[in-house]
Amino acid sequence: MASSIQLWTAFVILLVQPVLIFTQPLVDRATVFDSASQVKQQYDYVVVGGGTAGLTVANRLTEDPSVSVLVIEYGPLDKLEPEVLVPGLPTPKAYSRNYVSVPQPGLLNKPQPVYSAAVVGGGTVINGMFFNRGSAADYDGWETLGNPGWGWSGLLPYFKKSENFTPPPPELAEYPISTDLGPHGTKGPVGSSFPQYQYPILKLFYKAWNSIGVPSNPQPNGGRAVDAFYSTLSLTAWNQSRCSAATAYYRPIEGKRPNFHLLTLHSVTKVVIDKRKKRATGVQYLRQNATQTAHPPSVRAKHEVIVAAGAPRSPQILQLSGVGPRKLLSRFGIDVIEDLPGVGYNFQDQPTMFAGVTYDYSKYPAPSPDLYFSNQTWVDLQLKIYYENRTGPDTQAYLSGTTVAFLSLRRLTGDYQKIIASAKKADLAKALPAGADKTLLEGYKAQQAAILTDYKSPDAAVHELAFAGGETIALVVLKPLSRGSILINSSKPLADPVFDYGTFQHPADIQVAVAMYKKFRQFVAAEPWKAVGMTETKPGPSVQGNAAIEAAIRNITQSTWSHPVGTCAMLPRRYGGVVDPQLRVYGVDGLSVVDASVMPTIPATHTSSTVYAVAEKAADIIKARRRKG
Numbered sequence: 001m002a003s004s005i006q007l008w009t010a011f012v013i014l015l016v017q018p019v020l021i022f023t024q025p026l027v028d029r030a031t032v033f034d035s036a037s038q039v040k041q042q043y044d045y046v047v048v049g050g051g052t053a054g055l056t057v058a059n060r061l062t063e064d065p066s067v068s069v070l071v072i073e074y075g076p077l078d079k080l081e082p083e084v085l086v087p088g089l090p091t092p093k094a095y096s097r098n099y100v101s102v103p104q105p106g107l108l109n110k111p112q113p114v115y116s117a118a119v120v121g122g123g124t125v126i127n128g129m130f131f132n133r134g135s136a137a138d139y140d141g142w143e144t145l146g147n148p149g150w151g152w153s154g155l156l157p158y159f160k161k162s163e164n165f166t167p168p169p170p171e172l173a174e175y176p177i178s179t180d181l182g183p184h185g186t187k188g189p190v191g192s193s194f195p196q197y198q199y200p201i202l203k204l205f206y207k208a209w210n211s212i213g214v215p216s217n218p219q220p221n222g223g224r225a226v227d228a229f230y231s232t233l234s235l236t237a238w239n240q241s242r243c244s245a246a247t248a249y250y251r252p253i254e255g256k257r258p259n260f261h262l263l264t265l266h267s268v269t270k271v272v273i274d275k276r277k278k279r280a281t282g283v284q285y286l287r288q289n290a291t292q293t294a295h296p297p298s299v300r301a302k303h304e305v306i307v308a309a310g311a312p313r314s315p316q317i318l319q320l321s322g323v324g325p326r327k328l329l330s331r332f333g334i335d336v337i338e339d340l341p342g343v344g345y346n347f348q349d350q351p352t353m354f355a356g357v358t359y360d361y362s363k364y365p366a367p368s369p370d371l372y373f374s375n376q377t378w379v380d381l382q383l384k385i386y387y388e389n390r391t392g393p394d395t396q397a398y399l400s401g402t403t404v405a406f407l408s409l410r411r412l413t414g415d416y417q418k419i420i421a422s423a424k425k426a427d428l429a430k431a432l433p434a435g436a437d438k439t440l441l442e443g444y445k446a447q448q449a450a451i452l453t454d455y456k457s458p459d460a461a462v463h464e465l466a467f468a469g470g471e472t473i474a475l476v477v478l479k480p481l482s483r484g485s486i487l488i489n490s491s492k493p494l495a496d497p498v499f500d501y502g503t504f505q506h507p508a509d510i511q512v513a514v515a516m517y518k519k520f521r522q523f524v525a526a527e528p529w530k531a532v533g534m535t536e537t538k539p540g541p542s543v544q545g546n547a548a549i550e551a552a553i554r555n556i557t558q559s560t561w562s563h564p565v566g567t568c569a570m571l572p573r574r575y576g577g578v579v580d581p582q583l584r585v586y587g588v589d590g591l592s593v594v595d596a597s598v599m600p601t602i603p604a605t606h607t608s609s610t611v612y613a614v615a616e617k618a619a620d621i622i623k624a625r626r627r628k629g
């Protein structure tokens with residue numbers, strides 16, 4: 001831990017820096033600007049979206065000073081405000097762009113929120129900072145589905161390349177955390193470490209799981225992400241501040257690479273594709289809130305357009321550009337350049353019971369994060385402690401915590417074989433969204449086979465219970481079999497697409513959810529946990545039996561754990577894929593997708609560290625194909 005003098009110096013520098021920045025002419029700094037007049041006519045690469053993946057790829061490509069890159073980002077650059085840097089403060093609302101899905105039949109027809117970022121650095125500027133990986137099996141499933149090189153062993157070097165891991169501080173010695181550096185990277189740009197504080201209740205969390213047969217796992221990042229563990233966070237260890245993609249991949253090169261341009265507050269409306277050559281030549285874009293004009297500004301890409309707008313938005317951009325399901329595009333009068341039925345399908349997120357489960361504690365060992373809502377004196381004191389000493393609860397992301405249990409299906413329920421057997425009998429054609437092409441059904445069958453292999457494995461998780469300390473417990477279906485879609489409903493680029501999660505459309509998902517709920521109750525009743533005097537108030541102890549629990553779950557589940565993926569899937573074309581294993585969009589030259597949308601199946605984890613690994617690997621692939629020319 002740094003002394004407070006060092007920390008003060010850091011803060012003074014931070015305060016002075018913006019002044020220095022704004023006294024320099026913008027063009028010399030030549031990296032960030034928010035006016036189209038500074039954009040050159042042509043770059044080697046144009047990256048659509050300056051989020052987690054977009055900044056990673058752009059940073060790596062511009063390591064070669066002869067390669068020019070323009071990143072166009074819808075949102076602004078953050079101002080290094082405390083709400084971004086101090087993990088314990090709620091992040092600024094201005095940096096998200098949220099939507100509402102269509103009503104979900106699996107959830108009593110309630111529409112569901114879609115959370116997404118709108119800021120340089122994307123999701124990592126506003127997320128809960130969990131920074132863990134899936135099990136080897138999660139990624140090996142990608143490889144099985146037709147993507148050589150994308151299994152665990154192919155991705156591990158890139159998990160390491162992005163990571164700057166710092167082992168836990170002595171304060172955490174009594175928690176099950178391995179100091180083994182084996183699977184970690186220590187020279188990468190993304191800070192990965194542990195907060196300098198723990199709520200006292202957490203010791204009981206591990207004891208309670210252990211008492212019901214779930215061991216603690218000190219090394220969840222080496223390919224076995226199961227059991228009760230302490231998650232790494234995307235946190236810079238020395239100053240305990242949030243590490244986002246902007247911190248890791250943009251700020252270190254800001255002003256230092258004239259070949260890197262970042263245009264903020266602009267929205268890409270379309271990839272321009274030469275129809276005869278079937279080649280992407282650039283993009284059109286608009287100022288954030290401008291209305292569409294007949295001649296929007298455009299910029300050319302010599303080598304490639306790299307779409308990195310995130311899983312909620314990347315499919316919309318392809319569809320508007322004439323790359324997508326023919327029937328959909330024709331309905332809106334869009335000229336079809338490539339009939340690619342998978343664009344926007346295969347949408348996956350992790351259904352979560354969150355606010356709908358409530359309880360009381362009679363003997364909670366103080367303090368509790370619920371003080372954030374009830375005691376402003378305490379809140380102010382914690383911030384003071386954070387600023388003075390970089391310790392205390394504010395070193396953890398706001399109401400997010402660090403403590404999780406990731407359970408395999410066989411640890412979750414004795415009925416695991418029954419669930420697998422009944423999943424195999426499900427009518428997959430009925431579970432897919434209406435209008436899905438027959439190649440998507442083929443891909444879905446292959447995905448189900450791969451996922452059910454994970455369901456059988458003791459080393460792959462299907463469920464997460466995340467405990468933030470107080471009232472906040474989340475129960476998550478990590479590897480759902482249901483699929484949704486994100487499809488345009490207008491040819492207007494500024495209109496939102498239609499989000500349909502398809503939550504619980506596959507019958508196995510609700511069975512897993514019911515098993516989760518029962519396991520949660522077993523945890524609450526475990527002898528060590530009795531010390532906190534926890535009683536369930538909602539749905540409440542009167543809800544018993546599978547049918548009643550299922551009905552309650554449909555009422556309290558939210559479709560998302562803020563981990564949307566899969567909408568431009570890396571899969572063979574015969575499986576409804578959108579990009580090949582080199583992340584090139586099928587049928588169009590000079591066009592690739594690099595973000596969470598390429599994940600063919602959702603890994604059983606929080607997604608940010610996987611997005612970084614995917615983008616690091618993508619950067620190497622893109623560099624290599626340019627060398628081959």
Ligand SMILES: Cc1cc2nc3c(=O)[nH]c(=O)nc-3n(C[C@H](O)[C@H](O)[C@H](O)COP(=O)(O)OP(=O)(O)OC[C@H]3O[C@@H](n4cnc5c(N)ncnc54)[C@H](O)[C@@H]3O)c2cc1C
Pocket residue numbers: 048049050051052053054072073074075115116117118119120121122123124126127128129130131132266267268269308309310311313317400561562563564594595596597606607608609611
């Ligand atoms: C609220 C929230 C909490 C989360 N919590 C966690 C967590 O605790 N741990 C974890 O690992 N993961 C978490 N995640 C998920 C994780 O942050 C994401 O999976 C990851 O950041 C996605 O990276 P991406 O590059 O695919 O997309 P993003 O990082 O979202 O980047 C996409 C960017 O593209 C921009 N964009 C979109 N459309 C356009 C356009 N037309 N033109 C120009 N730019 C455009 C967006 O503004 C955005 O900045 C959370 C996400 C959210 C939203």
Ligand SMILES: *[C@@H]1O[C@H](CO)[C@@H](O)[C@H](O)[C@H]1NC(C)=O
Pocket residue numbers: 010011014085236239240241247
């Ligand atoms: C913390 O340190 C990292 C890297 O050393 C730096 O990028 C970041 O700005 C620092 N945060 C604060 C609040 O000083």
Ligand SMILES: *[C@@H]1O[C@H](CO)[C@@H](O)[C@H](O)[C@H]1NC(C)=O
Pocket residue numbers: 265288289
């Ligand atoms: C766009 O509109 C939003 C909402 O009204 C506003 O907050 C934002 O500042 C506007 N952006 C620009 C670039 O004017």
Ligand SMILES: *[C@@H]1O[C@H](CO)[C@@H](O)[C@H](O)[C@H]1NC(C)=O
Pocket residue numbers: 375377378381
């Ligand atoms: C609020 O927090 C302060 C600081 O921790 C504490 O001294 C005070 O007793 C708390 N007030 C209540 C009502 O709990």
Ligand SMILES: *[C@@H]1O[C@H](CO)[C@@H](O)[C@H](O)[C@H]1NC(C)=O
Pocket residue numbers: 384385388389
């Ligand atoms: C910071 O740490 C020092 C040394 O342990 C301690 O004296 C001081 O009270 C702490 N600051 C706060 C606000 O708790």
Ligand SMILES: *[C@@H]1O[C@H](CO)[C@@H](O)[C@H](O)[C@H]1NC(C)=O
Pocket residue numbers: 102489498
């Ligand atoms: C799609 O667009 C039509 C016509 O504008 C509108 O009536 C309908 O509500 C939209 N559907 C959704 C789900 O937004």
Ligand SMILES: *[C@@H]1O[C@H](CO)[C@@H](O)[C@H](O)[C@H]1NC(C)=O
Pocket residue numbers: 551552555
């Ligand atoms: C759903 O939950 C709400 C809020 O707790 C409750 O009022 C309602 O009765 C529940 N509905 C069903 C069908 O369980």
